[in-house]
Amino acid sequence: MPGKRSQIGWAAAVVLGLAYAVFGAYHLSPWAAAWDEVDFVLALDRFDLLAMQPHAPGYPYFILGGRLMRFITEDPVRALGLWNLLLVCSSAYPIYRIARRWTAPVYACLAVALTLTLPMNWTLAVRPMSEGAALAILWWYLWTLVRVCEKGTGGRWLAAAFMFGLLMGTRLSYAPFGLGLLLVWILAWREREVSLRLRYSRAILWAGAAAAFQLLWVAGLAAAEGGIRGTMVLMAGFGEGHFTQWGGGVAQSGLPFRERFVRFVADNWLWSGMSAQSALLAVMAGLLAIAALVMYGKKKSRAVAHPKRREQMLTAAGLIAACALAYAVWALLGQNIAKPRHAAPLASLTIFALGVWAVRSRTRTVTALAVLFAAGQTAIGAHLVMLQHDQWPAVYQLADRLKDHPAPRTVVYTWEEERVLRYLNVPVQTVPIFTYEYFMADIAAQPSSRILLTGSVWEEFRRQSGLPESKVRLVGVFRSDPRLDPVYGTIPLYEWNREQ
Amino acid sequence: MNKPTFRTAILLLSILIAAGLFPASAGAYSYGSANTEAVAETFKLAAGKLNAEPPDWTAAKAAYGEIRSELESHFGKDVTKEMDDAFAAQDKNRVLADWKGVLVLNLDRRFTYAEQVFTDYNQAKTLLAKARATYETLKPYMTEQVSDQKLAELDQAFEDALNALGNPGLFGVGKKEPNPDLFKQKIKLIYDTVSPLFQEAGGGNMATGEPGASPAPHPPMTQTNKTNTAVTIGAVVIVAAVAALLYWRSRRRKS
Structure with missing residues (x-):
């Protein structure tokens, strides 16, 4: 719908995006206040896994990005924050593209705003933690994944495999999202219409490409450590988890499963991850969900999507949901539960899903609520980012x-x-x-x-x-x-x- | 792509992953450290046990038993004999003094080999890290005799020695050339400062204060269990790959 209104809309979106970037650039966290952050910051001057700068498995692309940013700022802490911010800003595009599978441009923009201003993730976007960059790359990866699932061409597969390589070289703990790639690969194999020979060669070539992109960062890591053998010994040493009791902090890994589950879902994911421990945000999110639910119930004659488009939506939703589920299980069982940031990707995907699903009910009340919610969240998020910038840890x-x-x-x-x-x-x-x-x-x-x-x-x-x-x-x-x-x-x- | 296929695939994979992959990797994320030193770790354990009231000789002796053969192979029979005697006499101060002497010998051993394999960045770095772990263990026993400034200087000397090893860089970025002379100078400074402090230790004949003079029946990095871990991982990966291939083929035959 080309027209004056749409042009104004786009201009507004661009201005808001720029404001987001500038605000972030002026509020980069100046602190390296946690073990991991110090590891990353030290790695900018000297990359050395053995000295835990950074700790295994190395996060090579994240460190490389930080080094690149040092051309702009000398301070290693801000350099890493800036790299995160840059990638997070860029992730507006894939989030928009994925949201467009379900909604009109204006609502897709709203979904982008909701996702990028999620308070806890916003703080991650401007501090020297690898989560900021990883969350951004995750969105790029999910977009390329949805694309290759919709149409399995070699080029699209290459893009998805490349993005997954970037993701793994930035944060290995997001590995469960690789399930999506595996699913697409299996589905392509089972495509009956294609000749067996083509399926064979495709399966092998695709797997090879995906492996090559992973090998790239692993090889870079091994070279930085001075050899494959030494690196493997080192990784094995880290894996032995000599200091396991340390990572635990308040919540030991010995927490009973039920308590662990409740803490992960209720506290890390929803209360901290989604609402930043703000009752106002929690209530608003709840209201939005309820309002959308009511509207869906009332409205019998929703706009029925074209069957082909409907399948497209289901594919994207199913694929992303499967990835998220795999990650949720892994984060619940395998990650340090004392640190809510491990639930960050889930919070990000949840707010995105909530936003898209709510606005699809296409009623004024819900849309107004969603806009209100986005505004409230932005205010609270911006406040938290400023607090992070000003407060001495x-x-x-x-x-x-x-x-x-x-x-x-x-x-x-x-x-x-x-x-x-x-x-x-x-x-x-x-x-x-x-x-x-x-x-x-x-x-x-x-x-x-x-x-x-x-x-x-x-x-x-x-x-x-x-x-x-x-x-x-x-x-x-x-x-x-x-x-x-x-x-x-x-x-x-x-x-x-x-x-x- | 039809929906039932998609659903089955998701279900199947979820079960597979939940059942197989996750328990194995649970807890893998931790701040493990590859640069701990067995001799130093057991010393800490034994010192803790002997410091208790009354001293726990059984536990201390068990800790010593864990590394006795390693000590013998690295530092010779005289060392273990002296320590055996100290344990037999249940003389707490003598055991601890002997053990500190062993730590000094170990410092020398790690430095000597690090110097020998200087061009092998990875090995030299690991050996230096183990030397540092040894030094950190001795540190509390140095503070009463050495000024804070001197200790800070030694810490810095370790940093400088590490930098003197050079750095291959990350994807070639941040590459630094090694400096063997600086390395030698720094480790000599550390050893010459640390070893006299424990000269009285070990009934007189343990820490001789001569760098490079320790008996060396083993090449560096003889902790075979470490190397085995790498081999084990490699083997597991290969076996898993072969198994996957076989499974794949059997499935293909059936369909």
Whole structure:
């Protein structure tokens, strides 16, 4: 529908998109406040898996992108954030293209807005975590996947396989989305109309192409580590999970399955991932869903889609849903449940689905509600992004305190904060510790040192040996928003009392 | 593409993946570290056990038993004999002092081999990391004798030694040339600072303070279990590929 109205619409969409990019560029997170973020940031100067910069499996494309961005900004933290932001902005296109399978352009734009302003994912888009880039590439991949499923040509397959290579080289934990590629491959094999010879050669060539794109980043990684053999030894070492007890944080992997399930779905996916722990957003999302449901019930004579178009919709929906399901199972069972960002792709897909499904009811009420919802979400999301930019993370506050008191012979015992403290060059010795017995042997060896411990260490020691409160004196408590610093959003610092 | 086919495929794959793939990979995501050092880890364990009131000799001895043969093959019979005697006498300070002496010998061993395989980036780096793990374990026992500045200097020397190994770069980006002389200089600095601190250890004859003088019946990286893991993974991959191929063929015959 070419016309003046549509031109104005497009201009508005472009302006909003630009505003999103500029706002993000001015609010890139300046902090490397978590173990993983420090790993990534250090990797920009020196790529070294063994030194955990970054940790396995290497995220080579993410690091490469960050290095590219250093031509624009010298700061490695902002360079990674900028790379994320750039890719996230670009992902507006594939999100739009996928949404167009179901709705008119204006509604597809609304779906894009809803997806990109999802508060928690928005914060990921501007901080040095690989999720930002990975989420963006995921949308590109899903679009190429839907395309090859609709029409199985070699070119389309190449595009999808290439995108999957990019995705895996950016964040390997999104591997379950590869199920989509596998499904398309199997369906192409089962196409009866095509000659057997063609099916054979296609199956082999397609599998070969997909494997080659994966091999590309694996080979790059091996070269960076100085050889395949060494890299494999290294990966095996990481896999042994020597430090498994550390990643767990508050929620240990030993959580009973039911509790784990509830926490994953209710907390990580819906409450944090979708609503950023805001009751207002949760209520609005609920209202939108209910309103759409009511409208669907009322309206008997919906516009019936052409059978071919209907099949197209079903194919895309089924394919994406299958991928999402596979990822959900994997994230539930295999990922650290203490970190809600592992549910980010699910939150992204859910809000997209909710948006598209709601506006397809084609009633004014629902459309108005959806626009209102998008506006509310944008306000809350923007606020959270600004908070992330301005607020000192708890661990930075801790480092600052340690700088204030450069007492000679001070030793700080910590958990994962140690990585950040070392990165920030605190002028005291920092030691990661888990076992109470090791700690006792350590401090017995240095009788004249001042011993400090962080809250996680103290809690764990009490659990291991039932120490009385009087063993420590509280020095200070450092806090930041738990949504932005899960697990380490509140860090108490204690001084060890030798006399007691 | 018809819908029932699509649905069956999804169902089948979901079951397959849920049943086979996920339990195996559950917990694979963790901050594992490939650069721990067995001698150092067992020392921490034993030191913890012996530090308890009363000292837990059974546990400490068991820890020692785990690595005894390795110690003998790397550092000779004299070392294990001295430690056997210390354990037999149940002399806590002697055991710990001996073990610290062993850690110094181990530091020397890792440095020596790292220098020998300097051109093999991956191996040299791994050996240096193991040397560092050894050093970090000794660190708490150094703080009373060495200033904070000196410790910071040693930490920096490890960083410099690592940088002196060069870097192949990521896809060629960030490539750095190695600097063997700087590497030698840095590891010598570390060893010369650390070894005298534990000179009194081990009944006098453990840490001799001579870099490169330790007995070397083994080539570097003799922890065969590590190499085996790689072989195992390779074997599993190949077997899985063959199995998939066979399954594929049998399916084709039937249809």
